[in-house]
Structures are given as structure tokens and as C-alpha cells.
Amino acid sequence: MRYLRLAAVYLRLGVFNELEYRGNLVVQVFQSLLGLGTALGGLAVVFSYTDNLGGWAPAELLGLLGVYFVVGGVINLVIQPSMQRLMEDVREGTLDFSLIKPADAQFLVSVRQFQLWRGVDLLIGLGLLGIALRDLGATLGPASALAFLVALAAGGVIVYSFWMMLSTLTFWVVRAENILVIFQSLYQAGRWPLSIYPSWLRYGLTFVVPVAFATSVPMEALSGRLSPAALAGAVVLAALLLWLCRRFWLRGLKHYSGASA
Amino acid sequence: MGLLGLYQAQFRTTAATHLQYRVESLIWLFGGIVEPTVYLVVWSTVAESSGGRLGTYTSGGFAAYFAVMMLVEHLTFSWIMHEYEYRVRMGRLSFVLLRPVHPIHADIVDNLTYKLMSLIFLLPVAAFLMWAFHAEFAPPLWAVLAFVPALALAFLLRFLMEWTLAMAAFWTTRVSALNQTYYVAVLFFSGQIAPLSLLPGPLADIASVLPFRWFVSFPVELVLGRLTPAETAAGYLAQAAWLAAALVLVRRVWRAGVKRYTAVGG
Amino acid sequence: MAELDIEIRELTKTYLVHRREAGLKAAVTSLFRRRQEEVHAVERVTFSVSPGEVVGFLGPNGAGKTTTLKMLSGLLHPTAGEARVLGHVPFRRERDLLQRITLVMGQRQQLVWDIPAIDSYDLNRAVYRIPTDQYRRTLAEISDLLELGGLLNKPVRNLSLGERMKVEIGAALLHRPQVLFLDEPTIGLDVTMQRRIRSFIAEYNRRHGATVLLTSHNMADVAALSRRVIVIHRGRLLFDGALDHLVARFSSHKTIVVQLREAVADPSRYGEVTAVEDGRVHLRVPKSETARVTAQLLAELPVEDLTVEDPPLEDVIERVFAQPGD
Numbered sequence: 001m002r003y004l005r006l007a008a009v010y011l012r013l014g015v016f017n018e019l020e021y022r023g024n025l026v027v028q029v030f031q032s033l034l035g036l037g038t039a040l041g042g043l044a045v046v047f048s049y050t051d052n053l054g055g056w057a058p059a060e061l062l063g064l065l066g067v068y069f070v071v072g073g074v075i076n077l078v079i080q081p082s083m084q085r086l087m088e089d090v091r092e093g094t095l096d097f098s099l100i101k102p103a104d105a106q107f108l109v110s111v112r113q114f115q116l117w118r119g120v121d122l123l124i125g126l127g128l129l130g131i132a133l134r135d136l137g138a139t140l141g142p143a144s145a146l147a148f149l150v151a152l153a154a155g156g157v158i159v160y161s162f163w164m165m166l167s168t169l170t171f172w173v174v175r176a177e178n179i180l181v182i183f184q185s186l187y188q189a190g191r192w193p194l195s196i197y198p199s200w201l202r203y204g205l206t207f208v209v210p211v212a213f214a215t216s217v218p219m220e221a222l223s224g225r226l227s228p229a230a231l232a233g234a235v236v237l238a239a240l241l242l243w244l245c246r247r248f249w250l251r252g253l254k255h256y257s258g259a260s261a
Numbered sequence: 262m263g264l265l266g267l268y269q270a271q272f273r274t275t276a277a278t279h280l281q282y283r284v285e286s287l288i289w290l291f292g293g294i295v296e297p298t299v300y301l302v303v304w305s306t307v308a309e310s311s312g313g314r315l316g317t318y319t320s321g322g323f324a325a326y327f328a329v330m331m332l333v334e335h336l337t338f339s340w341i342m343h344e345y346e347y348r349v350r351m352g353r354l355s356f357v358l359l360r361p362v363h364p365i366h367a368d369i370v371d372n373l374t375y376k377l378m379s380l381i382f383l384l385p386v387a388a389f390l391m392w393a394f395h396a397e398f399a400p401p402l403w404a405v406l407a408f409v410p411a412l413a414l415a416f417l418l419r420f421l422m423e424w425t426l427a428m429a430a431f432w433t434t435r436v437s438a439l440n441q442t443y444y445v446a447v448l449f450f451s452g453q454i455a456p457l458s459l460l461p462g463p464l465a466d467i468a469s470v471l472p473f474r475w476f477v478s479f480p481v482e483l484v485l486g487r488l489t490p491a492e493t494a495a496g497y498l499a500q501a502a503w504l505a506a507a508l509v510l511v512r513r514v515w516r517a518g519v520k521r522y523t524a525v526g527g
Numbered sequence: 528m529a530e531l532d533i534e535i536r537e538l539t540k541t542y543l544v545h546r547r548e549a550g551l552k553a554a555v556t557s558l559f560r561r562r563q564e565e566v567h568a569v570e571r572v573t574f575s576v577s578p579g580e581v582v583g584f585l586g587p588n589g590a591g592k593t594t595t596l597k598m599l600s601g602l603l604h605p606t607a608g609e610a611r612v613l614g615h616v617p618f619r620r621e622r623d624l625l626q627r628i629t630l631v632m633g634q635r636q637q638l639v640w641d642i643p644a645i646d647s648y649d650l651n652r653a654v655y656r657i658p659t660d661q662y663r664r665t666l667a668e669i670s671d672l673l674e675l676g677g678l679l680n681k682p683v684r685n686l687s688l689g690e691r692m693k694v695e696i697g698a699a700l701l702h703r704p705q706v707l708f709l710d711e712p713t714i715g716l717d718v719t720m721q722r723r724i725r726s727f728i729a730e731y732n733r734r735h736g737a738t739v740l741l742t743s744h745n746m747a748d749v750a751a752l753s754r755r756v757i758v759i760h761r762g763r764l765l766f767d768g769a770l771d772h773l774v775a776r777f778s779s780h781k782t783i784v785v786q787l788r789e790a791v792a793d794p795s796r797y798g799e800v801t802a803v804e805d806g807r808v809h810l811r812v813p814k815s816e817t818a819r820v821t822a823q824l825l826a827e828l829p830v831e832d833l834t835v836e837d838p839p840l841e842d843v844i845e846r847v848f849a850q851p852g853d
Contacts, residue, residue, distance in 0.1 A: 038448060046304075049307055175285075192299060196306040
């Protein structure tokens, strides 16, 4: 399909671009290792006192950390850079270059900017997941694996739609850029199982800023804690948010081109 | 008086700048609130599943600890390392050097002014956290009074140390690695991940020799009423000793930094 | 002998840089063996400036102008040689000296970006400990001369480039410095703004007798402001003297402009034709030939008007810089 090819082209361009900045890889690896060390250190201290946190075993928490790194990696790899570029384009008026291209603008602006070296987080996350799975091995089956992938995909769509909608706000409010920092700050809470938070925080982390869908929900699917109803709910929510995001984007485009007429 | 006039002028400048960026400032505060809240919840959970208490901390004890820690961390932190990296990158360091005053004065006032403004927002948040998580907070009066000088010393000590680290920008543009290692070390060893008394053996040993505990952990434990007067006095001495060392470092590094900068150019 | 404001002797600044070529092989070899090169940014420059003088410092990019200025303002430590500004050694950065000099850099700003300039002015007032009434007087004078008006009350980020430059210059003068180091103050500005800033500097110098050392690679700045010009090229001082002498010394040609009553088939017989417009022919002619060619033109062609001009300053300077460095 055409859009797949387009995405591939952007990816290639991004890779070549980033290869120019090899020094950034070293910096990124160092940063990621520091982040990993901090997270693991925290886990280690906690688990020196107990062997389960809110009913979750150490291996499950490790897996959760893995999902946290994987999703965080994807966000920093393509979603965050693209959204940032989108907001700059709106501010500077250079969005026009994307709009006159013969392809869907929303797709273009969503995948065109890469920070390749953030992929290190992805690798770290996969590694952590691997280790966690080995420890959880006995209790896993193809159903959990499938549920996990579905939940992960739904989570990805939900996070993307959330970021996209917030970024679309810049069509109306130029200084909306900083609002995305809220997600980055709250994302930290995703390193721990949702169940330990008081109900009001749980609500906020699920329905106000969808951190839970990015990390906790997929991990719960993997360890078999997620009910099929909840999984279906996540998928429905993902579809709904994607649709909403699309409508909002189109609205924003209308406003943008109307305003600069 | 000259220096006082400078402090007032810098206060006005910083206040004006931050008023321009009110919304952004609030958003940036978020990170500083989320992290202690998360650890609060985590440790309360661990405490509850361990029979209600962990060491000397009950669930309510953890709530008080992390709420107060959030405030003390905020009151002592600085972004001066980023600031100098920015100044070097934008070529503004020359202007700092051209001024007939030592730059640290303006830097301190800039830092304190920001905190004064953000405290208006943070104090209610801390109070809310204490209420929502049923904090146990009933310190003796002497501890609350003793807290003030401890906090002042902690701020000065931390600021001077971070200012010294900021001078690294004179030598290299790749200061981010240094900065981030420092932040992680502070995170663990100033008591932000867990109260220092709960750190496992080897980590606790490291924490006791590093200066970071005097940044945050000491004032926090003091105002929570967890220290004896003797321990408090010993704490003051430690802070003062580290502060003296920091003062010497600041002078040396600044002079070396200027020498380096004027040898190589901006 | 009158006291000199600026005095430098054999001032030298040499940098050691690592040179590495692109490519993987070079990257690996550079791990073992570092090739170092010496860059002579400023080489044994000597000159003095008397109080109240306005000196233009000319040179192409990378000639060493900014480096010299930085050494004079104490931001850079010379490798060799001596410098004295107002009797002080600049790189000692003594407070007394810092109070009496100022540096304006055309491509960098010291003002705080988000707040009105007047607030940054207030900060400078405190930094330089300017007494209130003196500050008010100076501010009024500078506002007037620079035509700052309401600009001071707008956040700096909302000002245009030219307005920002004016406000920057104002900030640099609040403490009434005796010596002004201006590094490319008109860079990037439109012609009108350039002229305004130039006339401001001239007026300021006239009123306060401040010594001005001004660098530029814009001829118009130097020509308009300073009678004395110092030319620096590849770190070396090429010329120090009056502007007209510069032209006389470095230009080997003159331009004859002839206005003809009727067009002539081939004017290039007389010299190199550099332009033809509306019957006016510009001929570039070696200095020694000027008299002969002029006489020839007058005798052989239907001349309506004839002038002999020096070549444009830009051309002269271009020639100066085109000279081989060593």
C-alpha cells in the first residue's frame, strides 16, 4: 500500500539523517542505561522488603518495566518528534509544505520525524520483556501472547490519538506545546501497576491521561489478569479515540487554512 | 548598597520573566510532583503488605515523608547546570564575564525568586497530598524551628555544588552525561527514591559518605521529628563542613574556568 | 605625551586545533595520532588609540578583528604581546576597568528575551551601580539620540532586528563607558537603520569624547565614522592610517567617467570598460596613465563631461584582501 511505502521512505531518510550524528548514539545509550539503572534500582530496593507489590510478582514488574521502555521508546522515536515538528510548523506557517503534498496530511505529519537513537529504549524494553517472560514462562500461553499484542496495539493507538489531539490544539492556541510535557511527567507513574494507586489517581491515569493503556493494560494482558471484557473495552476506546482524533484534525486544518487565507 | 541593589533588580527581572511563562512554569512543576507521589504510593503499598509498617515508617509516615520531601527537593534544587550550558552555547557567557560582579550573586537570586513564585502553588499541593494519603505529621516545635537553618544550609550547599558542576561547561559542550549521572546519584542518595534509613546495606553506606543526604534527607527527617537534638546538631556540623568545602571549590573552579575560557575563547 | 586609551604591542593569539579528515580510516588513526595545527588568529599586531578617537577596524571574516576586540575587553588571553586599556591589563578583568568599557556584539545579545528592555536596563543599572539621577539623565539622552521611544516597553522578542540592535546599544551605554568596543554593530540591518546607528555613534563620540573601536566588513560604516582605519588580514596588521591614504596606497587604478554627446563604437581602446549607461562610459585606467588617457579622450571624442574618480572603496578593500597573506 502506498502509505506503507511512504512511511518506509521517511524511515530511510530519518536513518540517514541520524547516522550523521553518530555521537548522539553514545549519548542516548548512556542516557537509557542511566534510566534503566534508576528504574531497576528502585525495583531492587522495593523488592528487598517484599515479594509482591499489589499482588504483582517481581517478574511481572520487570515485564511492566519492559513495556514501559518499549512504548516509551516508540513515543520518543517517532510520535514525540513528529508532534513537536507539527507544532513548530503550525507556529511558523511551514505546515503548508506538508499540505500541498498529494498524500494525507495527518499521516505525513505523524510519521515524518524520527529520532533514531531513541530506538535504544525499544531494545532495552524488549530485553526486559524477554527476561520477564522467561521467569513467567510456565503461566503463559498463546492466548496471553495474543491478548498482549492486541492490548499493546490498542495502547499505541490510544497514546497516539491523545498526543495527536493535544498537538492539534496548536491550531488554535499556539503555546499549547508545553501541554505534552504533562504526559511525559505522568508517564513515570506507568512503571508501577495501576492497582496500587488510589481510585482517583487510577481514574486520572486511565481516562484523563492514558498512561495506563500504554503500560499497565498490556502487561496485565500478558500475565493473564486482563478480562476479555476489559480488553474489548480497550480496543473500542482505541477505535473511538482514533476517530475523534481524525475529526479534530480535519477541524483544525479547516481553521488553519481559513485563518491564513 | 551595591549588592543589595543588584539582588533587587535581579529579583524583578526573574519575576517578570516567569510571569510571562506562568503556564509553562506550572507545567514544568508537574514532574516534581508526580515523582514523589508515585514513590509515596509504592512505599505505602509495601508497608501495608508488610504488616502496616516498614522500619520506622507506617503508611502515614511515608505520606508525610514524601510530601515534605517534595517541598524540600523543590526548595533546594537548581537548573544552573543547564543554564551555563545554554549560556556557553548561545554565546552569552561573554556578557557574564564583562560584568564587574561575580555571576553567582545574580544566579542565586534568580533561583530563589523562581522558588518563591512556585511555592505558592506547591504548598497547597503538598497539603493536599498529606490529606489525601492520611499523613502522620506532628513534629515537635523545636524541630520545626531547627528546620529553617537546616533548609537554608541545605539550599546553599546544594546550590554551590551544582554551580561548581555547572562550570564544567567551560571545558566541554558534552555536559549532559555529567549532569544526568549527577541527577541519578542525587535521586538515590538524597532520599528521593526511599528514605535513606531503608536503603539496603551497600547503598546506605554510600549515602552516608556523599554530601547529597544533607541536601534533602536531613532537613526532611528533621522536620518530621525523626531526629534527636544530638543528631540535628551533628547534621548542622556536617552541612557546615560540606559548605566550607563547597565555597573553596567554587572559588577555585571559577578562577580555573575563567582562565580556560579566556585561553580558548567563546 | 598624551595618555593613550588603548595600547597594544606585538599582540598575538594562536590557537592549536586538531585537524581530522572525514572517513572511518581517519577517525581511527586520529585515536592514535593527533595532528595539531597552529592557527594564527592575530599575529603581532601593534597600534595605539588616543582618547576620543574613533577607529575603524576593517577585515574580511576570520581576519582577527573579533579576536583582537575580545583580547582588548579581557575575554581572551593573548598568547604573546602586551595590551593595555585605560592603563589596565584587560585579561585581569579588574572591576575598575570593567566599569569603564563596554562591548557590543552584532550577532549576540545580552538583553533578557521575554521582558521589556527597560527591565533589562534596570538590571544593568544595578550591576554597574549607577546612581539614580545619573541613570535617568543617561537614559533620557540615549533614548533621545537612538529614538527609542516606546521600544523600551516592549518585550525584546517582539522587536524587529534593527530595533533590537538599537536597544542593545542603549543597554551597553548606560554606565557611560569611556571605551566602546563595537563588533559588527550594523550586521544584518537595512540601510536606513545602519545609517541611524552610525550617526548615533558619531554623535555619542562627539558629545562624550568616548573612544570607539569599531569592527566591520561593511565599508560604509568605516567610511562614515572614522578617519582612521586599521586593516587586518589573516591576523596581520596591513594598514593603519587615514582612509584616503588607504585608497591612495592600495589602489593602482582610477576610474574615468566620460559623458559623450554621441555613442562611440569602441571605447575599450582607451581603457577597461567597467560600465556603460546612458552614454556615460566608465573606464578603468592605471593611475600612471590617467593624465594621458584623459587628454586623449578630450582630444579624440565628443566629450560633454569628464570626471576622474577613485575606485569604489569596496574594490580597493577587495584588492587589499586579495593580496597573498605571507
